[in-house]
Amino acid sequence: MRLNVNGKEHELEGVDPNAPLLWVLRDGLGLVGAKFGCGISQCGACTVLVDGQPVRSCSYPVAAAVEAEVSTVEGLAGPDGELSAVQQAWVDLDVAQCGYCQAGQIMAAEALLRENPSPSDADIDRAMAPNLCRCGTYLRIREAIRTAAEKRTEGGQS
Amino acid sequence: MKRAFDTAGDLAVDVEAAVDGMEIASIAKIGRRDFLKLTGLVGGGLMLSFTGLRAAATGGALHPNGFLRIDSEGITLYAKNPEIGQGVKTSLPMIVAEELDAAWEDVAVVQSPIDAATYGPQVAGGSNSVRVNWDLLRTAGATARAMLVGAAAVRLGVPPAELATRDSHVLHERTGARLAYTELADAAAAMPVPDAGTLPLKSPDQFRLLGRRITGVDNEALVRGEPLFGIDQSLPGMKYAVYQKCPAQGGRVRSFNESEIKALPGVQDVFSLEGNGNPLELMPGVAIVADSTWAALAAKRQLRVDWDESTAARDSWSDAVAQAGRLRHEAGANRVVDAGDVDAALAAGAQRLESYYTYHFASHAQLEPQNCVARFANGAVELWAPTQTPHRGIGNVASTLGLAPERVTVHQTRCGGGFGRRLYNDFMCEAAAIAARVDAPVKLQWTREDDMSHDLFRAGGFHQLEGSLDGEGRVSGLRDHFITFADQGRPVSGGSFRPGVFPTGLIDNLRLEETALDWRTRCGAWRAPFSNVFGFVIESFIHELATAAGRDHLEVMLEIFGEPRWLGTGNPRALHTGRAAGVVRLAAEKAGWGRPMPPGRGLGLAFYFSHAGHVAEVADVSVDAEKRIKVHRVTVAADVGPIVNLSGAENQLEGSVIDGLSTMAGLSVTFENGRVEQSNFDAYPMLRMPDAPQVDVHFVASDFPPSGLGEPGLPPLAPAVCNAVFAATGHRIRTLPISEEGFSIG
Numbered sequence: 001m002r003l004n005v006n007g008k009e010h011e012l013e014g015v016d017p018n019a020p021l022l023w024v025l026r027d028g029l030g031l032v033g034a035k036f037g038c039g040i041s042q043c044g045a046c047t048v049l050v051d052g053q054p055v056r057s058c059s060y061p062v063a064a065a066v067e068a069e070v071s072t073v074e075g076l077a078g079p080d081g082e083l084s085a086v087q088q089a090w091v092d093l094d095v096a097q098c099g100y101c102q103a104g105q106i107m108a109a110e111a112l113l114r115e116n117p118s119p120s121d122a123d124i125d126r127a128m129a130p131n132l133c134r135c136g137t138y139l140r141i142r143e144a145i146r147t148a149a150e151k152r153t154e155g156g157q158s
Numbered sequence: 159m160k161r162a163f164d165t166a167g168d169l170a171v172d173v174e175a176a177v178d179g180m181e182i183a184s185i186a187k188i189g190r191r192d193f194l195k196l197t198g199l200v201g202g203g204l205m206l207s208f209t210g211l212r213a214a215a216t217g218g219a220l221h222p223n224g225f226l227r228i229d230s231e232g233i234t235l236y237a238k239n240p241e242i243g244q245g246v247k248t249s250l251p252m253i254v255a256e257e258l259d260a261a262w263e264d265v266a267v268v269q270s271p272i273d274a275a276t277y278g279p280q281v282a283g284g285s286n287s288v289r290v291n292w293d294l295l296r297t298a299g300a301t302a303r304a305m306l307v308g309a310a311a312v313r314l315g316v317p318p319a320e321l322a323t324r325d326s327h328v329l330h331e332r333t334g335a336r337l338a339y340t341e342l343a344d345a346a347a348a349m350p351v352p353d354a355g356t357l358p359l360k361s362p363d364q365f366r367l368l369g370r371r372i373t374g375v376d377n378e379a380l381v382r383g384e385p386l387f388g389i390d391q392s393l394p395g396m397k398y399a400v401y402q403k404c405p406a407q408g409g410r411v412r413s414f415n416e417s418e419i420k421a422l423p424g425v426q427d428v429f430s431l432e433g434n435g436n437p438l439e440l441m442p443g444v445a446i447v448a449d450s451t452w453a454a455l456a457a458k459r460q461l462r463v464d465w466d467e468s469t470a471a472r473d474s475w476s477d478a479v480a481q482a483g484r485l486r487h488e489a490g491a492n493r494v495v496d497a498g499d500v501d502a503a504l505a506a507g508a509q510r511l512e513s514y515y516t517y518h519f520a521s522h523a524q525l526e527p528q529n530c531v532a533r534f535a536n537g538a539v540e541l542w543a544p545t546q547t548p549h550r551g552i553g554n555v556a557s558t559l560g561l562a563p564e565r566v567t568v569h570q571t572r573c574g575g576g577f578g579r580r581l582y583n584d585f586m587c588e589a590a591a592i593a594a595r596v597d598a599p600v601k602l603q604w605t606r607e608d609d610m611s612h613d614l615f616r617a618g619g620f621h622q623l624e625g626s627l628d629g630e631g632r633v634s635g636l637r638d639h640f641i642t643f644a645d646q647g648r649p650v651s652g653g654s655f656r657p658g659v660f661p662t663g664l665i666d667n668l669r670l671e672e673t674a675l676d677w678r679t680r681c682g683a684w685r686a687p688f689s690n691v692f693g694f695v696i697e698s699f700i701h702e703l704a705t706a707a708g709r710d711h712l713e714v715m716l717e718i719f720g721e722p723r724w725l726g727t728g729n730p731r732a733l734h735t736g737r738a739a740g741v742v743r744l745a746a747e748k749a750g751w752g753r754p755m756p757p758g759r760g761l762g763l764a765f766y767f768s769h770a771g772h773v774a775e776v777a778d779v780s781v782d783a784e785k786r787i788k789v790h791r792v793t794v795a796a797d798v799g800p801i802v803n804l805s806g807a808e809n810q811l812e813g814s815v816i817d818g819l820s821t822m823a824g825l826s827v828t829f830e831n832g833r834v835e836q837s838n839f840d841a842y843p844m845l846r847m848p849d850a851p852q853v854d855v856h857f858v859a860s861d862f863p864p865s866g867l868g869e870p871g872l873p874p875l876a877p878a879v880c881n882a883v884f885a886a887t888g889h890r891i892r893t894l895p896i897s898e899e900g901f902s903i904g
Contacts, residue, residue: 016423016424016452016453016456019450019452019456020452023450023451023452023455024452026451027398027450027451027452028450030392031383032383032385032389032390032392033382033383033384034383035387035389035525035526035574036389036451036527036603037525037526037527037606037839038606038838038839039455039605039606039607039838040606040838040839040840042838042839042840043525043839045525072383073381073382073383074382074383076381076382077382083378083381083382087381087382090377090380090381091373091377091378091381092373094371094372094373094374094377094805094806094809095377096243096374096376096377096380097243097244097245097809097810097813098241098242098243098524098525098526098572098573098574098575098576099243099374099376099380099386099572099574100387100525100526100574100575101525102380102381103380103381103383106381124847125847125848126848128846128847129846129847129848130846131846131847132525132839132844132846133525133847134523134524134525134575134577134817134844135243135575135813135817136812136813136814136815136816136817136820136845136850137809137812137813138816138846138847138850139812139816139850139852139853140809140812141847142847142850
């Protein structure tokens with residue numbers, strides 16, 4: 001089974017095709033940014049992108065991602081390690097408390113801004129509703145998305 | 159087995175008392191004179207084993223205590239306490255950097271090892287970290303600063319008194335000399351270590367770093383998805399384990415489908431463990447060890463255990479509700495506070511009110527499910543654990559395995575939320591017990607379902623209140639009969655009035671009574687234990703009294719506080735009525751208290767004092783015909799003394815408001831036949847972004863010693879919202895979660 005993650009092909013051996021993508025990423029490939037929270041697509045801590053769409057990798061069979069491009073938080077930074085606009089806004093606005101949900105939040109935010117470069121607050125709320133933050137950092141997440149949207153628009157990214 | 163049976167409630171209370179008392183007691187005993195004895199390391203080699211950040215520098219390192227190390231390569235500060243989202247990995251080193259006069263940009267922060275001899279207690283709990291480490295950390299920074307100044311004085315040939323420090327440099331104004339700490343470290347290391355009692359410390363107006371907004375030291379690693387958390391830890395050759403316990407606490411394994419599980423793909427082993435008789439350490443269950451997390455989880459779904467439940471819990475919430483309803487009009491079994499003459503005051507009152515308040519059990523639901531990596535070899539065990547109480551964890555694991563504590567090593571990891579759940583180390587004991595049976599390192603992974611069925615729950619409770627008003631509309635008497643829970647006679651965690659609980663000392667005729675119902679399932683400290691629910695009860699009822707008197711709530715609150723004074727002489731954790739009035743006034747002013755509101759919209763005010771923090775909140779809500787509450791804004795005013803990290807402090811209060819709102823809205827854990835009826839987030843619906851209100855945070859910049867902010871912002875939220883709902887609708891909410899009364903947030 002071959003899996004393309006962050007632009008890199010991986011050959012997987014002996015992997016149960018029904019295994020959730022989350023555990024293949026974490027245990028198999030050592031990409032631990034996506035987190036296990038609930039196992040039933042309720043919290044969004046495991047959010048990664050499959051062909052640009054946010055999916056809950058805890059309940060997404062790895063076999064379904066085989067022909068697709070998987071993006072995780074580890075792949076967001078540029079080749080020289082430069083943080084994406086979303087990541088940088090998260091750092092600058094000091095969004096995280098415990099930080100456990102934030103990789104999932106960041107991936108949901110990336111997907112939103114790629115689809116909708118200038119989201120309204122209602123757009124942000126709608127896109128981010130699947131992602132729980134137990135510490136309650138929603139206000140800063142919202143602000144970080146606004147900040148990243150502005151920066152991406154200025155920088156000509158879309 | 160290794161010890162007499164302790165009840166969970168008993169031990170849970172002990173843990174809470176320890177969290178409240180341990181750090182204070184141990185640190186208070188350390189005078190500044192003894193400071194170096196505690197923090198000085200024996201020999202210089204130890205730090206090298208965990209710094210690891212930089213290649214060993216040439217020349218010596220200035221390393222007078224465990225909190226900092228300066229060499230020619232840079233400045234490293236060590237964060238001693240577990241990071242659970244409360245921000246101490248950033249805020250505690252900031253305190254060292256302030257007195258060291260190091261530029262924050264020059265500093266690298268590293269999580270310290272677990273080492274009581276060097277660091278004293280290392281605990282995340284009780285909002286204590288800043289409060290009890292304040293003097294210790296300032297002294298640590300000032301010690302190194304004095305040695306750097308001494309070395310510079312020798313090098314420049316000038317008296318130390320002519321030297322100043324700023325931004326990681328020693329400065330000599332007259333000559334313009336400017337020496338970096340990094341170039342002085344070698345010489346400073348050879349200077350005599352000053353007597354900690356003689357060191358000058360800054361006054362708050364000299365602070366350059368404290369009080370600023372500083373971003374978290376792990377922020378960049380977090381957004382890159384680096385392995386910071388317990389769940390991210392991995393060892394070569396590691397196996398993956400899950401552990402199934404009886405859904406009703408106390409059930410034992412009679413048999414299970416061993417051969418079927420062993421034959422499943424990826425499964426290495428399956429075996430049962432008996433438990434050690436202590437529900438806070440190891441409960442009976444079945445362990446599955448596999449070659450991946452998924453193989454272990456998939457096998458767990460096929461596991462069938464026949465439980466012997468003859469001695470298991472049979473707790474029932476519906477029974478408790480019925481019993482409390484029968485008991486509430488009777489006298490309480492224990493009088494905890496009995497001031498003045500309550501019966502006379504109630505009888506003589508111009509008005510008399512009665513109300514019955516109820517709140518459900520709740521779960522911690524920290525987002526990172528319990529996990530722990532353990533490696534057992536040669537009669538010793540090493541653990542990588544997301545725990546709030548690593549030292550206690552060492553004791554728990556030692557007790558479980560029958561080892562000397564010296565044979566247990568714990569490495570702290572970042573914790574994906576704490577909220578009190580990780581004060582208890584059952585997951586460490588399970589990981590250790592499983593690793594002791596497996597010839598490889600093991601990572602134990604709980605599922606969300608494991609977590610919700612085997613939490614240490616915030617206990618529910620019932621309060622029958624009576625209050626009276628005199629002819630002038632003043633509160634003249636108050637009685638609260640608290641119907642709570644006890645495990646074999648011991649109150650469960652959070653199930654008893656705390657000593658000095660608000661409004662003790664503020665209402666002349668006050669009686670607080672308790673009656674306990676039997677309860678077996680483990681309960682534990684949940685963010686602002688007891689206060690998180692009692693704040694709702696007492697601050698709602700005082701608003702009821704103010705309303706009955708036809709008076710302004712703010713005015714009645716200020717009248718109850720009275721003249722500015724400490725309520726506990728000599729106790730820095732006691733309520734100060736002047737500080738209380740200060741935050742209530744500030745919140746009211748910032749929220750525009752008293753302004754006219756449109757129909758269906760109202761403001762609600764509440765105050766609570768917990769964990770040495772004085773916090774007032776005003777909620778601005780509207781309520782529609784379907785009982786949907788829209789919380790527009792919550793205004794918070796807090797007095798916790800000087801603020802260490804303004805960004806972190808604001809974040810804690812924003813989060814406390816949202817956590818408080820989430821919990822009051824619809825979070826409930828119910829039990830039948832000893833089993834928790836909710837198993838995952840689909841039945842435990844936490845607040846999501848669209849329902850998060852605007853939060854405005856204001857601090858009273860007082861000169862009182864600093865205290866923590868992880869907890870005290872939470873208790874005023876529920877009563878502020880419920881008081882606002884009353885102002886908007888005339889309906890008094892007396893049950894948490896409010897979904898029980900048909901209300902929702904959104």
